[in-house]
Amino acid sequence: MDASALHTLDFALRAGLVTLMLFVAAVLWRDARSPAYKPGALVALGVAAYALQSASGFSSWPPLWRAPVAMLSTGNAVMFWLFARSLFDDDFRWHPLHGLAWALLAGLALVMCVFGPRLWLGLAITLATLGFALLAVAQTLASWRADLVERRRRLRVFIVGAGTLYTVVQVAQRLGSAEPAGPVAALADMAMLSVIAGVVSWRLIGVPADGVLGSARVPPAPAADARPEPGAISEPPVDPALITALECLMTEQRVYREEGLTIARLAERLGVPEYKLRRAINQGLGYRNFNVFLNRYRLDEAKAALADPAQAPVPVLTIALDAGFQSLGPFNRAFKAATGQTPTEFRKAALA
Structure with a gap:
């Protein structure tokens, strides 16, 4: 393939990727129904910026145009990490330090635009990009076992595999050569990125997203006479006997107290x-995370103990450990999130 054909194909891929990412960003920002939508929209903007920044001739752009594109592109490593956190952690909340991390990395790109390329700046950006990519992978894998949403579990596999491969290839290329990528390498880069972006975009906005994005609890089951939407994938109903047996284990045998209880052991x-139990807890009881499901029973037991006058002398730590929590910190955070009070405040109000 001659240089002209390579250039034309590269331009077409970049134009298509930028158009797709701007469309995805607009849709996700407009329909911000979960914490993952806005980080997803910003990641899409960052990918569009990278497609422009990595194009040949970008360095000849006027500085006032080049700087914001470079900042969006470079800071996207932080946004991808936050996107992974918000997508796979139902309790994710924004923090000012997240914005500071983005500003610091984007600031390095701004410095490079103002003062020109510097070896130490390029190395710092490359290592920071790798670091945040590894954090995103760690976040994706951390709660893999506890995730009850099957479509989201499959999306994790794709993001971990494709995201890790793409990042490793990019970092290896940057560290291995100080020269810009040749036309063939640049075309391969755009092709790989377009495939990844296209698949993730389709999973987020091209199919019903209730199983991937949403609140910690799934919507109520549809009425018995409700008709499925055209093209919807029907799943077998949850076995009521399994729900009954599960509730018996949790309420009568109190298996939630067992240390290190996993969904596989349950x-x-x-x-x-295991897949049937996941579907039963997710679709039958409405939970998206196994740990949240367990904590419901643990917190119910702890609240009953804290409100019991006969257990007033019992330390809060003892109550937390008896209910199945491994330490006081996670218990306090889960209790405050569920009740809006600390365990001590709850006990004081209950016994007043």
Whole structure:
């Protein structure tokens, strides 16, 4: 393929990717129904900026145009990490330090635009990009076992595999050569990025997103006479006997107290495949995360103990450990999130 054809194909890929990412950003920002939508919109903007920044001739752009594009592109490493956190952590909340991290990394790009390329600046940006990519992968894997949403679990696999491969290739290229990528390498880069962006975009906005994005609890089950939407994938109904057996284990045998209880061990106790138990807890009981499901029972027991006058002398730590929490910190955070009070404040109000 001659240079002219390579240039034309590269331009077409970049134009298509920029158009797609701007469209995705607009849709996600407009429909900000969950914490993951806005980070997703900003990641899409960052990908569009990268497609422009990595194009040949970008360095000849006027500085006032080049600087914001470079900042969006470089700071996208932070936004991708935040996107992974918000997508796979139902309790994710924005923090001012997140904005500071983005500003610091984007600031390095601004310095490079103003003062020209510097070896130490390029190395710092490359290492920071790799660091935030690894944080995103760690976040994606951290709660893999506890995630009950099957479509979201499959999306994790794609993001971990494709995202890690793309990042490793990019970092290796930057560290291995100080020269800009050749036309073939640049075209391959755009092709790989377009495929990844296209798949993730389709998963986020091209299919019903209730199973991927949403609140910590799924919507109520539809009425028995409700008709499925055209093109919807029907799933077998949840076995009521499994729900009954599960509730028996949790309320009568109090298995939630067991240290290190996993969904695999619970499925073994019930004698069912793990995927069936996941679907039962997710679709039958409305939970998206296994730990949140367990904490419901632990917190109910802890609240009953804290409100019991006979247990007034019992330390809060003892109550937390008896209910199945491994330490006081996670118990206090879960209790405050569920009740709006600390355990001590709850006890004082209950016993007043």
